[in-house]
Amino acid sequence: MTRFTRRAVLKAGVAAGALAGGATGLLPRIAAAQADNRPSITVAVQQIVNANTLEPLREQSNVGTRIMTSIFESLIEQDLQKDLESIPGLATEWKRLDDRTVELKLRQGAKFHNGDEVTADDVVFSFGPERMFGKAGAPEQKLFTSVVPGDTKDLPPEVPAVAKRLWPALERIEAVDKYTVRFVNKVPDVTLEGRIARGGSQIISRRAFNEAKSWLEWARAPVGTGPYKVTEFRPDTSLTLTAFDDYWGDRPPVKQIRLVVVPEAASRINGLLSGQYDFACDIPPDQIVEIERNPRYEVAGGLITNHRIICFDKAHPELKDPRVRLAMCHAIDRQLIVEALWAGRTRVPKGLQWEFYGDMFHGDWSVPAYNPDLAKKLLREAGYKGGVIPYRVLNNYYAGQNSTAQVLSEMWRAVGINVEIQMKENWSQIFDRNSPRGVRDWSNSAPFNDPVSSIVNQHGPKGQQQQIGEWTNDEMNKLSVELETSTDRPKRKQMFRRMLEICEREDPAYTVLHQTAVFTAKRKDIAWKPAPSFAMDFRARNFKLTRG
Structure with a gap:
């Protein structure tokens, strides 16, 4: 049965009118019918991206996650309006062929922002050496059917580093x-579907990538399949997205989304209340009540699959002894931080894990208890003499970061730990090795429902903490490889518990402070719900202007 859509009828009307010589009278009526009355919105953010690019493989950050779902899509998507469960994306169905292989059927008719149809060739290219791994250390090029000799652009070193972290054993993609398409791994992997769905595995246009004059040109104006396309990107200033009306799903409900960088929370809030912005992101909990005194605005949000953590650099002489790091863990009154700085709107979780891990979740695990006496005892046993430990902090990159740093510093000082707060301007300064590093703020997300996505991805042998030389542990590294390849689920759960024991108690790599809660202030006449992640969803299912 033939289906008549509004778009098809309008196109047919234009063609018929032109053929009949009556296009002159018809065009004004068509223009009126197609008048775009959709709203344009402005979103105030503390930062758009950290790497000044929009390439997901370069921008693996909390702030970057906020925008990526509007521009890009993966074969398997996560339902942002539920519990991040897997749903069809650019693939309509998928199945396991064996422990190493997943086959997926693509959504026919889905288009990139340049008008090209999404095909298996684009999928193969998206995971190939030109875009993802680079020439050095890439999987065998003959296995990637999209390879064009001499076509590879120079990738920033961070791109293949991230790619190898996300896909440590990818053998090939078959069209x-x-x-x-078929994803074939070198070793068994029970998490393949999760890897396909996670950030960094989005599908891009092969033609658009190859036509860009440089990698940077591509990365600042990428071509994806999301409901909105990049119109203008001014690093550290603004990003403008416009509706992509050839989107395979429902028509995007917003004509234009403009994100503007407003670093200070007070300025974001004042701009919202004055009508300058429609959304203000990363609202501190102590400002929620004040915002909602105005009947035109409300604050939405809550817990997401991310934890705020403190990372240790055990190369620092004062932190070499794990007892000093463990003492710092026991000196923290996490519940006080939750109550005093977050108004009880978050919680102290059970270590670096989330309930959506299902049968991999350890419900009887806990973070190191607040115990100042034990902290002092551990310091005496370690022979700590009060040496200075640097604490590198960004200026409220995380909500309430400065106040949290001050509270932590006092808690550590109370048990005799001499911490010096060092304010830094960017992540390059946070990671800089040219001066002694001690502890730093970070956060850790679970992009899919398995500990491989978090504890291995960030703290394992290919994780960022080890890549920058802060921490390593031989047993942890061995367990990471085993966890990624084992298909024995009870054994995997035991291995994960041992990893928690190593990373959080025996040889602390980090300590969890609290689960992250994200709050977004907005106009009350906009019906919009936050996701249980950093992503902001502006699809038709999640945006409606309720006023007349």
Whole structure:
């Protein structure tokens, strides 16, 4: 049965009118019918991206996650309006062929922002050496059917580093036919579907990538399949997205989304209340009540699959002894931080894990208890003499970061730990090795429902903490490889528990402070719900202007 859509009828009307010589009278009526009355919105953010690019493989950050879902899509998507469960994205269905292989059927008719149809060739290219791994250390090029000799752009070193972290054992991607692909791993992997769905595995246009004059040109104006396309990107200033009306899903409900960088929370709030912004992101909990005194505005949000953590650099002489790091863990009154700085709107979690891990979740695990006496005892046993430990902090990159740093510093000082807060301007300064590093703020997300996505991805042998030389542990590294390859679920759960024991108690790599809660202030006449992640969803299912 033929289906008549509004777009098809309008196109047919234009063609018929032109053929009949009556286009002159018809065009004004068509223009009126197509009048775009959708709203444009402005979103105030503390930062758009950290790397000044929009390439997901370079921008693995909390702030970057906020925008990526509008521009890009993966084969398997996460339902942002539920509990991040897997749903069809650019693939309509998928199945396991064996422990190493997943086959997916592509959504026919889905288009990139440049008008090209999404095909298996684009999928193969998206995971190939030109875009993801680079020439050095890439999987065998003959396995990637999209390789064009001499076509590889110079990738920033961070891109293949992230790619190898996300896909440590990818063997090949096979284009079975135009709309069917197979992911084949070198080793068994029970998390393949999660890896396909996570950030960094979005599908891009091969033609658009190859036509860009440089990697940077591509990365600042990328071409994806999301409901909104990049119109203008001014690093550290603004990002403008416009509706992509050839989107395969429902028509985007917003004509234009403009994100503007407003570093100070007070300025974001004042701009919202004055009508300058429609959304203000990363609202401190102590400002929620004040905002909601105005009947035109409300604050939405809550817990997400991310934890705020403190990372240790055990190369620092004062932190070499794990007892000093463990003492710092026991000196923290996490519940006080939750109550005093977060108004009880978050919680102290059970270590670096989340309930959506399902049967991999350890419900009887806990973070190191607040115990100042034990902290002092551990310091005496370690022979700590009060040496200075640097604490590197960004200026409220995380909500309430400065006040949290001050509270932590006092808690550590109360048990005799001499911490010096060092304010830094950017992440390059946070990671800089040219001066002694001690402890730093960070956060850790679970992009999919398995500990491989978090504790291995960030703290394992290919994780960022080890890549920058802060921490390593031989047993942890061995367990990471085993966890990624084992298909024995009870054994995997035991291995994960041992990893928690190593990383949080025996040889602390980090300590969890609290689960992250994200709050967004907005106009009350906009019906919009936050996701249980950093992502902001502006699809038709999640945006409606309620006023007349």
